[in-house]
Amino acid sequence: MTSSKDQGKPPLLTVFGISKQFGGAQALHDVGLQLFPAEVVALIGENGAGKSTLMKILGGILNPDAGTIQMDGVPVRLQNPAQAMKLGISLIHQELNLADNLSIEANLFLGREMTWGGPLGLANRRAMEARSASLLDRVGLGFSPKERLANLTLGQKQLVEIARSLSLDARILIMDEPTSSLAQRESERLLQVIRELRQDGVCVVFISHRLREVEAIADRVIGLRDGKNAGELSRMEINYPAMVKMMVGRDVKLKRHQPILPKIPGLPPALKVVKLRHATSKGEGVSLEIQPGELIGMAGLVGAGRTEFAETLFGIRQRVSGEIHLTGKPIKIRRPADAIAHGMALVPEDRRHHGLILADTIRGNIALPNLDTLHKGKILNFKAIKSTAQKGVAALRIRTTGISKQAGQLSGGNQQKVVLYKWLFRKPALLILDEPTRGVDVGAKEEIYDLMRQLTDKGVAILMISSDLEEILQLSDRVLVMHENKMVGALDRDQLSEESIMRLATGANS
Amino acid sequence: MSPPESKNMFTAFFSNPTVGRILGVFLLVVVLYTLMIGIEENARTVENHQNLARRIGEWGILTLGVGFVIITGGIDLSIGSVVCLSAVSFGILLENGANPYVATLVVLTGAGLIGLFHGYLVTKLNLQPFVVTLCGLFIYRGMAQFLTLIDFKKWMDPNLAAGTRILRDSSRDVGVGGRTDLTSFFWLQKGEWLGIPTPMWLFGILALLAAIFLHASVYGRYLFALGYNEQAARYAGVNTNRFKVIAYFLCSLLAGFGGILFLMKINSASPSNAGNWFELYAITGAVLGGTSLRGGEGTVIGIILGAAILPLLKTLVIFAGIPSDMEFSAIGLALLLGTLADELLRRRSEAARKGA
Incomplete structure (x- = not known):
């Protein structure tokens, strides 16, 4: 397929010389790009490269310090989201801007409802529901428009956001990491919708860290590095190594994990779980064993019950039945404190709500689970807290101006490193990672993978829940697959393939 | 991406959290009412029912007002003081010969301005x-007390000798100045139509308007949306600040109206007692009725039922022969038990649903 650029169509949007400064940091420096109708453009770059800033400028949320934006060749100003929308630019945020307490229909039309009764502003529900039905149809969502949004999965909500943009007659649809929190099947559905939009002449711009996905769908790739243009790849040039090189500015070799299975006979497993069940478990429950130094991947679709299993293991959810043995000894876990005392650590899926206190500093976040050691006679040992945090920042190469920076101001990758370090400080024997690299860029991802390898080399057992198949394949010694709250299979390293995992995850064997 | 398995309509209806809340508070109202009429023969009289309805009406109007604010994720603690300031101002205006309709307009304008002021500070x-609104709670009551210190008769006297004090030595209760042209105003408080006291009618009409505003108009949608996720509403182009201000405005306006009703009730208002605790009665009613203090959740029907609970409890406590000094403890305890029962029932039905 040739990109529209080659066909000599006039560009929809031309941007040049865009610069933006935050405080002392230059987020964007003299950046330019062109967008054409009916194409899918991927914007890639490491965290902090300025992708989100650029997208927010196009969406009218941020105003650039310098630069020109032209729509259909005419200079325009995008001072707020409403102006951008009017011009046909619609931005879908990383954090969804929907209200869970309202119906799908109310969300689709929020801010531009159809009304009757003049100044009374009565909602014309019937008309909006009828229109909603056709919008939902277009994105392939089989819900009633009356359904409360809270009852939808994250992926389905994302489609509702897209449907909303469609109702705005968006000509340029910008998506910030649309698939970062979606499972494989939901991602595929989304990519299908993007393809359909392209056919309808819409220009779709998306930021993604899933480079396989970019390979699969993008007509053009635009790279950013340190707030500057880092190059562009046309359809024929798009491949994984080329993209990584553009992002990090050097060649990166993708290493396959070479597992050294430390099967020392006679040593008890680091973790043994027998038929563990919680309130919504199905079947006989989950059983598994992890040897010290082993990395077990846990695959499955979103909603397969993996997070719930991890939460039960960690004492967040009530155990209904089943046994947990740590290094051969049966233990009782009633609350997370018990799990932590037994040498377990959980890096949760929802980093921003469960992993960190965003309003607190890096220092405070790292100290929180470790205050049992960072005190002198129950009075906070500020010196020890400070040095611990500084050690963490140095050891995990957390990019920050200092340990007093708020966690909420860090990029996703750096936030995740803070979460990791606050647990690693305790030297856990079993580390449970739930979606460890969601929303993390390639560079930081590799660093986190390296860290995981170092830990397993030291004998730490890791249970990694992930919806990123690439990651599961690359790192796991063994893979367990869950489907609809049941364990449906275990795959050894030599049986691992995308197909074998997906077959189990989609329930093809059950 | 298929929809969840189509649930049977019946289960779907009852598993809706909003419906569950309403049913819970409905049950509580029924239990309290049954207890009341079971406990004492005098509770079954028409007169008792009328008194009850009158009180539900008076407090219900305030509950509606605070309901708007709570739905936006806010709170208004100044309601009782606004009731007091309005009642006192209305009384002073009447005592000094103002036309009652003009006085009403002045009082309601003042109350509305207070709401706008709150909204401005919040947004x-x-x-x-x-x-x-906590600051408001102190300020408006203090203002009411100060107003009763001023001797307006002296102040307005053109022949006032220079240097005469126009401040009284202590605050006083305000009356209606023995006016005879207030029949229609007394009717607002003491009248009835078809056997139902006017405050109940007023509450009913206002509740109907509120239901249209909250559940049928787009403005209501904006309140719910911004109460749950303000950023989402703002990015969707909703002027969130304006709608927050409207919520505070309506709340104080209704409190001002409550003040007028208050004065008409016993023809007098004490600046230190009038409207005491009213903000908490209103908030309790709204919250019991399923309005979430986190914002974004609530229904008018829930608010109506919630507003009935405190008046029922108060009456029940009296008929149960509980000494008046223990009234507050008894009410608090009953509320706690009711909330506890609601929570336990909710958990049970949730567990049953998940287990199924």
Whole structure:
């Protein structure tokens, strides 16, 4: 397929010389790009490269310090989201801007409802529901428009956001990491919708860290590095190594994990779980064993019950039945404190709500689970807290101006490193990672993978829940697959393939 | 991406959290009512029912007002003081010969301005609603007390000798100045139609308007949306500040109206007692009726039922022969038990649903 650029169509949007400064940091420096109708453009770059800033400028949320934006060749100003929308630019945020307490229909039309009764502003529900039905149809969502949004999965909500943009007659649809929190099947559905939009002449711009996905769908790739243009790849040039090189500015070799299975006979497993069940478990429950130094991947679709299993293991959810043995000894876990005392650590899926206190500093976040050691006679040992945090920042190469920076101001990758370090400080024997690299860029991802390898080399057992198949394949010694709250299979390293995992995850064997 | 398995309509209806809340408070109202008429023969009289309805009406109007604010995720602690200031101002205006309709207009305008002021502080200056209205709670009551100190008769006297004090030595209760042209105003409080007291009618009409506003108009949608996720509403182009201000405005306006009703009730208002606790009665009613203090959740039907609970409890306590000194403890305990029962029932039905 040739990109529209080659066909000599006039560009929809031309941007040049865009610069933006935050405080002392230059987020964007003299950046330019062109967008054409009916194409899918991927914007890639490491965290902090300025992708989100650029997208927010196009969406009218941020105003650039310098630069020109032209729509259909005419200079325009995008001072707020409403102006951008009017011009046909619609931005879908990383954090969804929907209200869970309202119906799908109310969300689709929020801010531009159809009304009757003049100044009374009565909602014309019937008309909006009828229109909603056709919008939902277009994105392939089989819900009633009356359904409360809270009852939808994250992926389905994302489609509702897209449907909303469609109702705005968006000509340029910008998506910030649309698939970062979606499972494989939901991602595929989304990519299908993007393809359909392209056919309808819409220009779709998306930021993604899933480079396989970019390979699969993008007509053009635009790279950013340190707030500057880092190059562009046309359809024929798009491949994984080329993209990584553009992002990090050097060649990166993708290493396959070479597992050294430390099967020392006679040593008890680091973790043994027998038929563990919680309130919504199905079947006989989950059983598994992890040897010290082993990395077990846990695959499955979103909603397969993996997070719930991890939460039960960690004492967040009530155990209904089943046994947990740590290094051969049966233990009782009633609350997370018990799990932590037994040498377990959980890096949760929802980093921003469960992993960190965003309003607190890096220092405070790292100290929180470790205050049992960072005190002198129950009075906070500020010196020890400070040095611990500084050690963490140095050891995990957390990019920050200092340990007093708020966690909420860090990029996703750096936030995740803070979460990791606050647990690693305790030297856990079993580390449970739930979606460890969601929303993390390639560079930081590799660093986190390296860290995981170092830990397993030291004998730490890791249970990694992930919806990123690439990651599961690359790192796991063994893979367990869950489907609809049941364990449906275990795959050894030599049986691992995308197909074998997906077959189990989609329930093809059950 | 298929929809969840189509649930049977019946289960779907009852598993809806909003419906569950309403059913819970409905049950509580039924239990309290049954207890009341079971406990004492005198509770079954028409007169008792009328008194009850009158009180539900008076407090219900305030509950509706605070309901708007709570739905936006805010709170208004100044309601009782606004009731007091309005009642006192209305009385002073009447005592000094003002036309009652003009006096009403003045009082309601003042109350509305108070609401706008709260809204301005909360939105433009980004102050916390709790703090803003807590300060209001003190300020307006203090203002009411000060107003009763002023001797307006002296002040207005053209022949006033220079240097005469126009301030009284202590605050006083305000009356209606023995006016005889207030029949229609007394009717607002003491009248009835078809056997139902006017305050109940007023509450009913206002509740109907509120239901249209909250559940049928787009403005209501904006309140719910911004109460749950303000950013989502703002990015969707909703002028969130304007709608927050409207919520505070309506709340104080209704409190001002409550003040007028208050004065008409016993023809007098004491600046230190009038409207005491009313903000908490209103908030309790709204919250019991399923309005979430986190914002974004609530229904008018729930608010109506919630507003009935405290008056029922108060009456029940009296008929149960509980000494008046223990009234507050008894009410608090009953509320706690009711909330506990609701929570336990909710958990059970949730567990049953998940287990199924």
